[in-house]
Amino acid sequence: MKQARNKASFDSTILTEIIYGSRENVQKINEAFARVEKALGTDDTSKLPACYGNMNREDAFLEGLKAGKITWEDGFVHKHDLFETMNHQWTAGNSNPFGLHTLLFIPFIRNQASPEQCKIWIPQCESGEIIGCYAQTELGHGSFVRGIETTAIFDEMTDEFIIHSPTFSSSKYWPGALGFTATHAVVMARLISHGLDHGVHAFMCPGWNLEILGNAPIIFWPSETTLTFARLKMAYNAVDNGYARFDQVRIPRTNLFMKSCHLSRQGVYKASKNRQKLLYGGMLNSRRIINRIMAFKFAQALTIAIRYSTVREQGQGSTSFANPQIGEIAIMSYKHQNYRLLSNLAKVYAVFFASQHCDDIHRIHQQKIAKDDHSGLPYAHMLASGLKAWATQTAADGAEDARRCCGGHGYLMISGLPEIFSSLTAMTTLEGDNYVMWQQVAKYLIKNINHNVWPEDMSYIQRRSSSGLHEKCQARGNEFRSCKVLLDIYEHRSARLSTEVAVMIAAPSNAAGTDVWNTYMMQLFSAARAHIEVIILKSFIGHLDRIMDNATKIVLSRLTSLFALTGITSPGAIDAIGFVEDGYLSSCQLRDIRSQIDDLLDELLPDAIALTDAWNFTDASLCSAIGMKDGNVYETIIEWTRQLPINVNAGKTADVFAEGFETSIKPILRGQLQMRERARL
Ligand SMILES: Cc1cc2nc3c(=O)[nH]c(=O)nc-3n(C[C@H](O)[C@H](O)[C@H](O)COP(=O)(O)OP(=O)(O)OC[C@H]3O[C@@H](n4cnc5c(N)ncnc54)[C@H](O)[C@@H]3O)c2cc1C
Numbered sequence: 114m115k116q117a118r119n120k121a122s123f124d125s126t127i128l129t130e131i132i133y134g135s136r137e138n139v140q141k142i143n144e145a146f147a148r149v150e151k152a153l154g155t156d157d158t159s160k161l162p163a164c165y166g167n168m169n170r171e172d173a174f175l176e177g178l179k180a181g182k183i184t185w186e187d188g189f190v191h192k193h194d195l196f197e198t199m200n201h202q203w204t205a206g207n208s209n210p211f212g213l214h215t216l217l218f219i220p221f222i223r224n225q226a227s228p229e230q231c232k233i234w235i236p237q238c239e240s241g242e243i244i245g246c247y248a249q250t251e252l253g254h255g256s257f258v259r260g261i262e263t264t265a266i267f268d269e270m271t272d273e274f275i276i277h278s279p280t281f282s283s284s285k286y287w288p289g290a291l292g293f294t295a296t297h298a299v300v301m302a303r304l305i306s307h308g309l310d311h312g313v314h315a316f317m318c319p320g321w322n323l324e325i326l327g328n329a330p331i332i333f334w335p336s337e338t339t340l341t342f343a344r345l346k347m348a349y350n351a352v353d354n355g356y357a358r359f360d361q362v363r364i365p366r367t368n369l370f371m372k373s374c375h376l377s378r379q380g381v382y383k384a385s386k387n388r389q390k391l392l393y394g395g396m397l398n399s400r401r402i403i404n405r406i407m408a409f410k411f412a413q414a415l416t417i418a419i420r421y422s423t424v425r426e427q428g429q430g431s432t433s434f435a436n437p438q439i440g441e442i443a444i445m446s447y448k449h450q451n452y453r454l455l456s457n458l459a460k461v462y463a464v465f466f467a468s469q470h471c472d473d474i475h476r477i478h479q480q481k482i483a484k485d486d487h488s489g490l491p492y493a494h495m496l497a498s499g500l501k502a503w504a505t506q507t508a509a510d511g512a513e514d515a516r517r518c519c520g521g522h523g524y525l526m527i528s529g530l531p532e533i534f535s536s537l538t539a540m541t542t543l544e545g546d547n548y549v550m551w552q553q554v555a556k557y558l559i560k561n562i563n564h565n566v567w568p569e570d571m572s573y574i575q576r577r578s579s580s581g582l583h584e585k586c587q588a589r590g591n592e593f594r595s596c597k598v599l600l601d602i603y604e605h606r607s608a609r610l611s612t613e614v615a616v617m618i619a620a621p622s623n624a625a626g627t628d629v630w631n632t633y634m635m636q637l638f639s640a641a642r643a644h645i646e647v648i649i650l651k652s653f654i655g656h657l658d659r660i661m662d663n664a665t666k667i668v669l670s671r672l673t674s675l676f677a678l679t680g681i682t683s684p685g686a687i688d689a690i691g692f693v694e695d696g697y698l699s700s701c702q703l704r705d706i707r708s709q710i711d712d713l714l715d716e717l718l719p720d721a722i723a724l725t726d727a728w729n730f731t732d733a734s735l736c737s738a739i740g741m742k743d744g745n746v747y748e749t750i751i752e753w754t755r756q757l758p759i760n761v762n763a764g765k766t767a768d769v770f771a772e773g774f775e776t777s778i779k780p781i782l783r784g785q786l787q788m789r790e791r792a793r794l
Pocket residue numbers: 207213247248249250253254255256257286287288289349354539542543544545546547548549
């Protein structure tokens with residue numbers, strides 16, 4: 114491992130500072146992780162991490178509470194927000210029972226509550242007096258929010274709303290922390306006043322309160338609210354996702370979130386003209402955060418797989434990665450292995466730089482909103498949605514490929530990779546299913562094209578479509594590394610796909626608009642993805658200009674080219690056919706591209722370890738027996754396996770093994786199977 118690390122052509126600590134913004138930030142993050150890992154007891158990596166012990170549902174939840182409390186306290190005491198959006202393993206914040214509170218609940222209040230409501234609720238949230246969750250999804254409705262069935266009927270007599278689940282399918286199902294942790298929930302329900310249904314609105318619903326009830330909390334939500342399904346999920350098992358059926362629960366009228374709407378004492382409803390825009394603004398923030406977290410979690414998968422592939426030796430041959438003593442090859446030197454791992458590593462950096470672009474756009478949009486200017490919303494919303502779809506799918510697919518690159522050991526839970534994949538793949542669904550997200554991008558494109566409106570990000574579509582889109586790529590050989598050539602290729606594909614599908618959608622038809630949309634949905638997805646990939650490539654290229662250190666810049670330029678070129682020719686590249694189906698690239702040019710990729714892989718191979726070290730993950734946060742910094746894979750696997758409770762307890766009386774031996778193994782060994790068979794005959 115040391116040898117591989119020393120081969121780097123650049124100083125990984127410079128890249129670390131670029132990733133985290135400054136040397137001071139790196140220092141602060143290191144200190145926070147050191148404190149939290151010490152408090153959790155995960156700093157001693159010779160010990161089997163608790164999450165791999167033989168934990169039942171209750172243990173998993175208690176571990177989640179413990180970790181959540183420690184990280185929350187650390188932020189509180191040391192005044193930082195590092196763990197407000199993620200946990201101590203760089204997993205999204207909703208992976209611990211308190212995470213939803215800072216990730217969704219508080220931002221929602223800031224965004225949707227009136228100044229008077231904020232004045233009451235925000236201090237309570239920040240001091241921990243109330244703990245929140247976000248209850249939108251129902252058994253019957255997730256993506257289609259307008260279909261939500263829970264009702265909030267205004268009772269003018271008592272000045273209250275009555276929250277009710279009128280049907281079985283209206284049961285709230287999924288909200289994280291709803292099971293046991295949250296004292297309050299933002300509940301999405303249909304606001305009904307004087308028999309008029311005003312659509313889905315948000316309500317603050319208190320569940321229980323220590324102060325009112327003394328030290329023994331009595332839950333005054335309906336009893337079914339407290340049921341949870343921890344451990345029934347692929348990941349996120351430290352969280353008490355729960356379900357709730359409301360039975361005429363009464364809350365004050367003033368618990369309706371009233372920043373952009375109002376219900377008077379007489380039950381008269383008024384909504385501000387920007388209500389819808391403000392609602393979108395809230396979703397935009399959580400998607401933006403997801404995009405950022407994706408980069409780090411995806412980077413963890415690649416860090417583990419690349420470290421493992423560097424020290425794992427299997428097979429014979431002569432390459433630069435061969436071990437001269439044993440004569441076997443590090444698996445990293447196999448072409449398919451370094452192709453898969455390095456092209457995924459390039460995607461990690463692409464996600465990261467694109468998420469920074471998303472952060473910048475969000476900041477600008479927020480500044481405008483403060484002046485009641487909502488003009489930035491369409492682009493900000495399209496970008497956060499499209500990038501969420503692209504980043505989560507890319508990260509989940511890439512992490513699974515990284516896991517497979519580690520063979521059997523990658524299938525071990527203690528490799529850390531199954532948990533990383535499972536937590537990443539949840540992100541393709543929550544906060545808006547990806548294929549619903551792609552439609553947001555498609556709507557933005559089609560609406561603008563059909564209205565002949567050309568925002569900055571779409572100006573290339575206008576320029577290229579007006580010149581007919583008949584040109585062919587002229588590049589050869591290493592010209593395919595040029596940023597301009599790469600952008601031309603990506604822009605050409607995107608402009609063509611968008612304009613083609615816009616024509617299909619606009620063609621005269623007897624079918625209803627939604628049916629036409631549904632007919633061309635696959636083409637719409639391709640156009641949406643192509644536009645997002647142009648934005649991602651542009652932001653990757655744009656970030657190169659900001660890098661001052663030459664050696665780092667060279668390595669990242671190679672990664673940029675690798676990212677773009679493997680997007681065209683990789684066997685797994687989605688929609689790659691769009692680059693070639695109109696003859697824009699010839700088969701000779703595709704050969705040139707493949708040859709450039711081979712060269713880039715050779716150039717990047719010595720930097721693979723440094724490019725993963727740059728993320729600065731602690732061993733404890735990786736939680737992987739095969740991905741530690743020192744590369745001592747086999748020792749750690751055996752050490753952790755030894756500590757599994759089933760092994761520690763083996764041979765002791767009344768344990769699982771003794772019971773199993775007596776009831777199942779011994780009878781077979783004594784030939785009782787045959788005896789029973791003989792008796793039957
Ligand atoms: C780990 C996890 C944590 C969660 N936490 C919370 C939480 O804290 N609070 C909360 O309220 N919810 C939570 N959820 C629920 C989550 O928000 C929903 O699962 C998500 O919005 C998707 O909705 P759905 O499950 O109804 O999927 P569906 O909408 O049923 O999607 C199924 C399929 O139908 C397709 N589809 C649906 N509608 C359309 C359409 N209009 N056009 C085209 N295709 C469509 C989708 O693309 C998808 O392929 C969580 C979910 C997970 C997995």
